[in-house]
Amino acid sequence: AQSVTQLGSHVSVSEGALVLLRCNYSSSVPPYLFWYVQYPNQGLQLLLKYTSAATLVKGINGFEAEFKKSETSFHLTKPSAHMSDAAEYFCAVKKIGGYSTLTFGKGTMLLVSP
Amino acid sequence: NAGVTQTPKFRVLKTGQSMTLLCAQDMNHEYMYWYRQDPGMGLRLIHYSVGEGTTAKGEVPDGYNVSRLKKQNFLLGLESAAPSQTSVYFCASSDTSGRWSYEQYFGPGTRLTVT
Numbered sequence A: 001a002q003s004v005t006q007l008g009s010h011v012s013v014s015e016g017a018l019v020l021l022r023c024n025y026s027s028s029v030p031p032y033l034f035w036y037v038q039y040p041n042q043g044l045q046l047l048l049k050y051t052s053a054a055t056l057v058k059g060i061n062g063f064e065a066e067f068k069k070s071e072t073s074f075h076l077t078k079p080s081a082h083m084s085d086a087a088e089y090f091c092a093v094k095k096i097g098g099y100s101t102l103t104f105g106k107g108t109m110l111l112v113s114p
Numbered sequence B: 001n002a003g004v005t006q007t008p009k010f011r012v013l014k015t016g017q018s019m020t021l022l023c024a025q026d027m028n029h030e031y032m033y034w035y036r037q038d039p040g041m042g043l044r045l046i047h048y049s050v051g052e053g054t055t056a057k058g059e060v061p062d063g064y065n066v067s068r069l070k071k072q073n074f075l076l077g078l079e080s081a082a083p084s085q086t087s088v089y090f091c092a093s094s095d096t097s098g099r100w101s102y103e104q105y106f107g108p109g110t111r112l113t114v115t
Helices: none
Strands: A003-007 A010-014 A019-026 A031-038 A044-050 A056-058 A064-068 A073-078 A087-095 A108-113 B004-007 B010-013 B019-025 B031-038 B042-049 B065-067 B073-078 B087-094 B104-106 B110-114
Touching: A003 A087, A010 A019, A019 A031, A019 A087, A019 A108, A031 A064, A031 A073, A044 A056, A044 A064, A044 A073, A044 B104, A073 A087, B004 B087, B019 B031, B019 B087, B019 B110, B031 B073, B042 B065, B042 B073, B073 B087
Parallel strands: A010 A108, B010 B110
Antiparallel strands: A003 A019, A019 A073, A031 A044, A031 A087, A056 A064, A064 A073, A087 A108, B004 B019, B019 B073, B031 B042, B031 B087, B065 B073, B087 B104, B087 B110
16 A cells, blocks of 8 residues: 655745655555645645656646655755745655555645745 | 535534535546545545446545435535544545546535534
């Protein structure tokens, strides 16, 4: 069974600083990986996904993530944080093929201070 | 194109009452899902469906039932609500083909409180 670990339930950055949200996965086979964002009182929105093509994936709002098989990681980064990036971020994993469903991490709340 | 919609947005139930949450999608997606979100727990899958007339258990199915009588609708039922079912419930849907296969589209959520 696959699983996802997000390190840090809360991450605080200053506006303009680098954003780094960590995600490590556990899977018996190479998976698909996703990052979702949830703004207050809203549903989840897909930021980006890795589906075994390029290992560096670019998403919306300036975010990107790099798939590193050797480290079983898929960390989310953004060079310069904006106040509007304050939200909760979820990493998710899916086994390739079949009807397997997404398994979500517990989420990381990103706090951005002026 | 409304995407995924959920009804109702808020609900308060007393212990032992029953209710049904409705999810509808207009994207002709085959797969539909019900999750619950609790603080510090992320999203946990309750039940899912891979097509009209099919349902399957997820990670936390106890106390819930589902039905998928029409492709565009996925119903989540609570037969006898308990305080432990106080949560935010999200419905999602996904397609099975093409470049964006398996991307899940989420509804806005239903906030349920059981007293």
